[in-house]
Amino acid sequence: xxxxxxxxxxxxxxxxxxxxxxxxxxxxxxxxxxxxxxxxxxxxxxxxxxxxxxxxxxxxxxxxxxxxxxxxxxxxxxxxxxxxxxxxxxxxxxxxxxxxxxxxxxxxxxxxxxxxxxxxxxxxxxxxxxxxxxxxxxxxxxxxxxxxxxxxxxxxxxxxxxxxxxxxxxxxxxxxxxxxxxxxxxxxxxxxxxxxxxxxxxxxxxxxxxxxxxxxxxxxxxxxxxxxxxxxxxxxxxxxxxxxxxxxxxxxxxxxxxxxxxxxxxxxxxxxxxxxxxxxxxxxxxxxxxxxxxxxxxxxxxxxxxxxxxxxxxxxxxxxxxxxxxxxxxxxxxxxxxxxxxxxxxxxxxxxxxxxxxxxxxxxxxxxxxxxxxxxxxxxxxxxxxx
Numbered sequence: 001x002x003x004x005x006x007x008x009x010x011x012x013x014x015x016x017x018x019x020x021x022x023x024x025x026x027x028x029x030x031x032x033x034x035x036x037x038x039x040x041x042x043x044x045x046x047x048x049x050x051x052x053x054x055x056x057x058x059x060x061x062x063x064x065x066x067x068x069x070x071x072x073x074x075x076x077x078x079x080x081x082x083x084x085x086x087x088x089x090x091x092x093x094x095x096x097x098x099x100x101x102x103x104x105x106x107x108x109x110x111x112x113x114x115x116x117x118x119x120x121x122x123x124x125x126x127x128x129x130x131x132x133x134x135x136x137x138x139x140x141x142x143x144x145x146x147x148x149x150x151x152x153x154x155x156x157x158x159x160x161x162x163x164x165x166x167x168x169x170x171x172x173x174x175x176x177x178x179x180x181x182x183x184x185x186x187x188x189x190x191x192x193x194x195x196x197x198x199x200x201x202x203x204x205x206x207x208x209x210x211x212x213x214x215x216x217x218x219x220x221x222x223x224x225x226x227x228x229x230x231x232x233x234x235x236x237x238x239x240x241x242x243x244x245x246x247x248x249x250x251x252x253x254x255x256x257x258x259x260x261x262x263x264x265x266x267x268x269x270x271x272x273x274x275x276x277x278x279x280x281x282x283x284x285x286x287x288x289x290x291x292x293x294x295x296x297x298x299x300x301x302x303x304x305x306x307x308x309x310x311x312x313x314x315x316x317x318x319x320x321x322x323x324x325x326x327x328x329x330x331x332x333x334x335x336x337x338x339x340x341x342x343x344x345x346x347x348x349x350x351x352x353x354x355x356x357x358x359x360x361x362x363x364x365x366x367x368x369x370x371x372x373x374x375x376x377x378x379x380x381x382x383x384x385x386x387x
Contacts, residue, residue, distance in 0.1 A: 009023060010070070011061075011066075011067075011068045011069050011070035011071075011075070012056075012057040012060045012061055012064070012068040012069075012070045012075055012079065013026075013027075013057050013061075013068060014070065015050070015053055015183070015187070015206075016050050016053060016054055016057060017050075017175045017179045017180065017182075017183050017206070018173055018174075018175035018176055018179050019049075019050060019054065019172050019173065019175075022054065022170055022171070022172055022173075023054075023057075025170060026054070026057070026058045026061065026170070027061070027067065027068075029058075030058070030061045030062055030067045030068065031067060038148075038167070038168035039140070039143040039147060039148055039149065040140045040143070040148070040149040040151070040163075040166055040167040040168065041055075041058070041148070041149065041150045041151065041167055041168050041169075041170060042125070042151045042152075042153065042156070042159060042163075042164055042167040042168065042169050042170070043055055043058075043150065043151070043152045043153075043170045043171075043172065044152070044153055044154060044155055044156055044158075044169065044170070044171050044172070045154070045171060045172030045173065045174075046154065046172075046174050047154065047205055047208075048174065048175075048202065048203075048204060048205025048206050048207055048208055048209075049172040049173060049174055049175065049204075049206075050172060050175070050206060051123070051152040051153075051154075051172060052090070052121075052123045052152055054152075054170075054172060055121045055123060055150045055152050056078070056079050056088065056121060057079070058150060059078050059079075059083075059086045059088075059119040059121050059148075059150060060074065060075045060078035060079050060083075060086075061075075062115075062116060062117050062119055062148060063075070063078050063083060063085065063086065063115040063116055063117070063119070064078075074115065078119075083114075083115060084113050084114055084115070085112040085113060085114060085115035085117065085118050085119060086115070086119045086120075086121070087104065087107055087119070087120045087121065088121045088123070089104065089120070089121065089122045089123060089124070090123040090124055091124050091127055093127075093294065093297045093298055093301060094127065094297055094300065094301050095127045095128070095129050095132075096122070096124060096127050096128045096129065096132055097129055097131070097132055098129060098131040098132045098134075098135055100132070101128060101132035101133075101135045101136050102135050104120055104122070104136070104139075105135055105136065105138070105139040107120065108120055108139050108143070108144060108147045108149070109139070109144050109147075110144075111144070111146060112146055116146070117146045117147065117148050118144065118146055118147045118148070119147075119148045119150065120147070120148070120149050120150065121150045121152070122149070122150070122151050122152065123152045124152070124153075125151035125152055125153045125158075125159055125163075126153040126154060126158035126159060128159075130160075133159075133160045133162075133163060136149075136163060137160075137162050137163055137166075140163060140166050140167065141166060149167070151163070151167060156169060174203070174204040174205075175204045175206060176204065177196075177199045177200050177203075177204055178199070180198075180199035180202065180204055180205075180206055180209050181195040181196045181198070181199035181200075181209075182195075183206065184198060184199065184209060184210065184213050188210065188213065188214065190213045190214070194213055195209075195213060197212070197213075198210070198212040198213035200331075200333060200335075201222065201333065201334070203312075203316060203333060208309070221248070221252075222313055224248075225245075225310045225313045225314065226313060226314075226317055226334060226337060228241055228245070228314065228381070229314070229317060229318075229344060229384065230340065230344075232381060232384055232385045233385075234385070235382065235385075237385075238378060238381040238382050238384075238385055239378055239381075241381055242374060242377040242378040242380075242381050243374065245307070245310060245377055246303075246307065246373050246374045246377055248306075249303050249304075249306035249307045249310065249373075250299075250303050252302070252303070252306045253299050253300075253302035253303040253305075253306060254299065256302050257295065257298060257299050257302055260298075261295045264291060264295070265288075265291060268287060268288065268291055269288075272284045272287060272288075303373065304367050304373060307367060307373055307377065308364060308367065311360050311363055311364050311380075314360055314384075315357060315360045315361070316333040316334065317333075317334060317337075317341070318353055318356050318357050318360070319333065319357070320332045320333055320334050320337075320338075320341050321341050321344055321345045321348070321353050322345075322350055322353045322354065322357070324341060324342055324345040325345045325348075325349070325350045325353060326350055348387055352387035353387070355383070355386075355387055356383065356384050356387055358383075359379075359380050359383025359384055360380060360383075360384075362379075362380070362383070363376050363377060363379065363380035366379075
């Protein structure tokens with residue numbers, strides 16, 4: 001007898017594919033079931049599992065009279081961030097500082113104005129600074145009566161122990177590749193073959209799959225990255241490839257932030273009275289410098305995120321090499337490159353492939369510190385050659 005099919009999720013939960021068990025937990029909390037609700041939640045899961053979507057859906061369901069119908073005003077405004085009693089925080093900077101956390105704590109102490117609860121969603125809780133975590137901890141330890149904190153992070157270890165010990169943990173799973181492909185077809189109208197490719201190439205990362213399915217430039221960029229292993233024939237080639245990769249990621253960050261930067265500067269200048277008669281406002285230069293610093297920090301994060309995506313693609317490539325070397329029978333992430341991968345697999349050993357994967361992981365760790373991206377990538381590519 002075959003296993004029963006998973007329940008088709010609807011309402012605010014509809015896009016949380018492969019997360020039926022977690023959704024059931026959140027639904028019980030919304031319904032008021034005994035011992036099901038907590039004033040603080042920590043939602044973890046690998047990239048692309050839908051942490052932010054789950055947090056937003058939960059916030060909407062807490063405000064909705066029907067537990068998350070997805071169509072009422074409470075649901076729509078909660079999901080968009082327009083609901084007066086739902087605060088959505090996602091930083092575009094490298095960290096969330098203590099001042100921003102203190103603003104959230106003050107809001108958490110307020111009673112809801114229209115909704116059933118005061119809900120604060122921090123989508124990047126792993127980026128909260130140490131001082132920020134100290135400020136957050138006090139609010140979680142002594143919560144207001146109708147306040148709910150929803151924190152998101154890749155893993156439990158990414159959040160300080162004192163906060164995670166006071167939060168209810170909910171762990172999401174990576175969606176299956178067929179489920180992601182089906183979502184792309186039904187939600188975005190993507191051709192089945194392209195949807196299958198995007199889901200497989202993204203390894204179940206829903207957001208990345210959607211980008212690959214909708215953006216030919218992203219697919220071309222991915223193809224270029226996967227050619228790097230065949231181009232490394234010595235130190236000079238490594239340094240050249242590193243410079244090209246870091247520059248390409250910087251250009252990608254610039255394209256992503258140019259319009260945002262211009263709009264923010266225009267809005268700030270208008271707020272400061274630029275272009276009107278009279279003297280320029282006092283402290284205007286300080287405000288502009290602060291904005292400039294914030295925008296540079298955002299561009300830095302975008303560049304490092306782009307490099308991290310490249311590292312993810314290369315890691316999958318070498319896992320394919322290892323799969324062929326060990327004859328594991330695992331499906332390849334890059335079957336279209338099987339001939340190329342097979343040649344590389346025959347020229348090396350599983351041990352050298354594991355060392356190459358270690359070099360990729362070490363680069364990812366280095367990028368989380370203040371190491372120059374170029375130096376980190378150079379060291380990584382040299383590691384790929386040395387094996």
